[in-house]
Amino acid sequence: MAIASATDFALNAILNPISDLYVLIYGILELINKHLIPEHANFIYSQLSVLLWGTKFLSAILNVTSSNATVLTNFTDFLNTLSENSYHFFGTVEGNSGMAYIAKYSYIELIQNKEISERLAVGFARALNNTIIYFVKVLEYL
Amino acid sequence: MVNAADFAVIIMQIILANIDLVMNSFKLLLNNSVDVEALWNVSIHAAGFGYWFTKPFLGDGGSLDVASRNVSAMKNISYAINYIGGNAEAIFGNETGQKGFSAVMRHFVEMIDDEFALKMWNVAKTGVKVATRMLENINATLR
Numbered sequence: 597m598a599i600a601s602a603t604d605f606a607l608n609a610i611l612n613p614i615s616d617l618y619v620l621i622y623g624i625l626e627l628i629n630k631h632l633i634p635e636h637a638n639f640i641y642s643q644l645s646v647l648l649w650g651t652k653f654l655s656a657i658l659n660v661t662s663s664n665a666t667v668l669t670n671f672t673d674f675l676n677t678l679s680e681n682s683y684h685f686f687g688t689v690e691g692n693s694g695m696a697y698i699a700k701y702s703y704i705e706l707i708q709n710k711e712i713s714e715r716l717a718v719g720f721a722r723a724l725n726n727t728i729i730y731f732v733k734v735l736e737y738l
Numbered sequence: 739m740v741n742a743a744d745f746a747v748i749i750m751q752i753i754l755a756n757i758d759l760v761m762n763s764f765k766l767l768l769n770n771s772v773d774v775e776a777l778w779n780v781s782i783h784a785a786g787f788g789y790w791f792t793k794p795f796l797g798d799g800g801s802l803d804v805a806s807r808n809v810s811a812m813k814n815i816s817y818a819i820n821y822i823g824g825n826a827e828a829i830f831g832n833e834t835g836q837k838g839f840s841a842v843m844r845h846f847v848e849m850i851d852d853e854f855a856l857k858m859w860n861v862a863k864t865g866v867k868v869a870t871r872m873l874e875n876i877n878a879t880l881r
Contacts, residue, residue, distance in 0.1 A: 641740040644748045651755040658762035662769055672771050679776035686783035691790050694783070699790035707799035717804035721811035725818040732821070735838045736828040738742040 602701035603708070610702045611712050618719030625726035632733050640734040746845030750854075757857050764864040767871070774872060778879050 632639065661667045678685065687696025706713050766772060794800050805811035822829060831840025 635739060638740045641744060641748060644745075644752065648748060648752050648755055651752060651759055655755060655759040655762050658759065658766055662762060662766040668766075668769060668771055671766070672773065675776050675780070676773065679773070679779040682780050682783035686780075686787040687790075688783060688786040689789050691786075694787065696783075696787040696790045699787060699794070703790060703793040703797060703800070706794050706801075713799065713801070713804045714808055717801050717808050717811045718814070720801045721805050721808075721814035725814040728818040729821050732825070732829045735830070735842070736825055738745060738838055738841050 602697070603705040606698065606702040606705040607709065607712065610698065611705060611709075611716065615712065615715050615719055618716070618723045621723040622719070622726045625723070625730050629726060629729050629733065632730075634737040637734050637737040640731070742841035743845045745842045746849060749842065749846055750849050754854075754857070757861055761861050761864060764861070764868050767868045768864070774875065775879050777872065 661671050683693055685694050687694030689696070691697055691700030706716070767777070796802055805815070827837065829838045831838035833840075835841055835844030
């Protein structure tokens with residue numbers, strides 16, 4: 597039973613939230629960029645430290661998975677379940693099932709709806725502009 | 739307050755952590771319990787999703803395409819380029835490696851030793867083993 601059209605879902609559940617996310621990104625970064633001063637070089641340094649420990653965390657999980665028989669069995673179960681269901685989970689290049697189906701209809705909605713495509717393009721460019729400035733600003737202070 | 743040397747240390751640590759991450763994932767993929775056919779099956783379907791996922795960003799009528807024809811969007815891209823262009827030496831530094839990213843890279847290069855190079859080649863060697871395992875029966879997996 598169809599509960600909504602695929603393009604309506606794409607617009608309301610995918611494209612509009614992405615547009616809001618861009619606003620959130622540039623809204624926060626524009627404020628930070630205005631107030632970032634040379635004394636704040638450790639602001640980005642601290643975030644790199646979090647990235648470092650996040651990477652170490654993932655690495656430790658993979659290490660335990662490959663060296664512990666019980667965890668390895670669970671991983672292979674996960675992989676086999678994902679493999680058996682990957683047509684319905686990821687879908688295919690035809691875009692007739694899974695996440696590929698949703699992504700395909702997001703693309704269709706995007707090329708048909710000029711208003712959302714322009715809003716997304718401007719939001720994307722503004723978020724990109726502020727992200728670039730945020731990361732290069734710290735290099736100026738070194 | 740942190741300086742270029744501190745940034746070089748953290749970047750080195752992140753690269754070493756990434757080498758460990760890749761090495762540990764290679765170790766997992768080399769384990770005989772991990773089914774190569776299942777990996778290919780997941781990869782092919784994930785690539786199908788990837789194809790449709792990138793289209794709204796990079797395809798005809800996608801974000802980049804629309805942005806390149808939209809005055810407001812291009813103004814924002816220009817701001818970023820102008821900002822970098824106006825502060826190029828402060829951001830990227832110069833050949834002496836005293837400022838910006840060049841200073842970070844100078845300290846980074848000074849830290850590279852035998853152990854680091856050895857780790858890089860060990861990952862490369864294990865990567866070749868993984869690729870060989872994935873490809874040795876490819877004609878039976880993909881027909």
